[in-house]
Amino acid sequence: xxxxxxxxxxxxxxxxxxxxxxxxxxxxxxxxxxxxxxxxxxxxxxxxxxxxxxxxxxxxxxxxxxxxxxxxxxxxxxxxxxxxxxxxxxxxxxxxxxxxxxxxxxxxxxxxxxxxxxxxxxxxxxxxxxxxxxxxxxxxxxxxxxxxxxxxxxxxxxxxxxxxxxxxxxxxxxxxxxxxxxxxxxxxxxxxxxxxxxxxxxxxxxxxxxxxxxxxxxxxxxxxxxxxxxxxxxxxxxxxxxxxxxxxxxxxxxxxxxxxx
Numbered sequence: 001x002x003x004x005x006x007x008x009x010x011x012x013x014x015x016x017x018x019x020x021x022x023x024x025x026x027x028x029x030x031x032x033x034x035x036x037x038x039x040x041x042x043x044x045x046x047x048x049x050x051x052x053x054x055x056x057x058x059x060x061x062x063x064x065x066x067x068x069x070x071x072x073x074x075x076x077x078x079x080x081x082x083x084x085x086x087x088x089x090x091x092x093x094x095x096x097x098x099x100x101x102x103x104x105x106x107x108x109x110x111x112x113x114x115x116x117x118x119x120x121x122x123x124x125x126x127x128x129x130x131x132x133x134x135x136x137x138x139x140x141x142x143x144x145x146x147x148x149x150x151x152x153x154x155x156x157x158x159x160x161x162x163x164x165x166x167x168x169x170x171x172x173x174x175x176x177x178x179x180x181x182x183x184x185x186x187x188x189x190x191x192x193x194x195x196x197x198x199x200x201x202x203x204x205x206x207x208x209x210x211x212x213x214x215x216x217x218x219x220x221x222x223x224x225x226x227x228x229x230x231x232x233x234x235x236x237x238x239x240x241x242x243x244x245x246x247x248x249x250x251x252x253x254x255x256x257x258x259x260x261x
Contacts, residue, residue, distance in 0.1 A: 153165075153168070159183070159186065159192045159213075159236075162194075162213070162236035162237055162240060163179055163182050163183055163186070163240065164179070165237050166182065166236075166237050166240035166241050166244070167179060167182070169226060169228060169229060169237065169241050170226075170241055170244055170245075172228075173226055173227070173241075173245075175226070175241065175244050175245050175248050176244075176248050176252070176253040176254075176255070177244045177247075177248070177253055177254040177255060178253075178254075178255050180255075181253065181254045181255030181256075181257075182240060182244065182254055184258075185214060185243075185254060185257055186213045186214060186240070188259075189210075189213065189214050189215040189260075190212065190213050190214070190215060192213065193213070194212060194213050194234055194235075194236045194239065195212075195234055196211070196212065196213070196215065197209050197210070197211045198210040198211075198215055203217050211233050211234060211239075212233055212234055212235075212236070212239035212243075213236055213239050213240055213243075214239055214240060214243035214244075216233065216239055216242055216243050216246070218233060220242070220243075220246055221233045221238075221239070221242045223246075224242045224243075224245040224246040224249070225238070225242050226238070226241040226242060226245055229241050229242075247261060
């Protein structure tokens with residue numbers, strides 16, 4: 001070993017040895033002063049040191065354990081709440097399904113009951129015998145046939161048709177007049193034009209010109225209008241029947257009119 005290394009080792013060990021000696025001296029002094037109490041104090045110091053060294057890490061672990069326990073409890077409560085909610089939802093769904101099934105069964109039972117009632121009524125009706133059928137057939141043969149419906153008369157859309165249709169309406173209402181009397185006055189008043197209008201006579205001067213086949217003014221047409229005809233003063237049948245109704249009240253018949261009326 002080199003000399004300087006040996007010297008350094010020697011100095012270090014000298015210092016250590018001096019420390020050890022100092023500690024030993026202090027211990028001896030303490031024992032000499034109070035020999036009866038030295039050992040208990042040393043044990044108490046040792047116990048206290050060991051207790052502190054063990055409790056410090058145990059406190060942190062305990063806090064961590066408590067936190068984990070609380071989280072576990074919370075998770076357990078949430079799981080139990082979710083299970084209860086799930087079971088309640090399933091119970092509601094089962095109740096709704098049961099109500100639907102009961103309603104469907106009720107409707108089906110009602111349909112079956114109605115069908116059974118129809119079948120029962122059909123079965124309860126007595127069958128028609130051959131004798132009854134023969135009687136019914138004979139009665140049908142001897143019964144007077146119903147009168148055929150009367151076809152409505154169709155009139156041509158011209159002066160001849162207008163006059164004949166007007167005469168049919170007048171006959172129903174009891175208004176006198178003849179085909180020749182109507183035609184003669186129509187030809188004189190309008191030459192057979194259902195849209196004729198006189199804008200030069202005294203009525204036109206008053207603002208109520210004569211219109212139509214028999215040149216009727218609006219107030220007269222309204223007053224002597226015949227039920228069942230049009231309210232249009234230019235309608236040929238309505239114009240003729242209203243004029244003939246007026247002539248019947250004023251002159252006895254359109255046949256008695258030979259000039260402006």
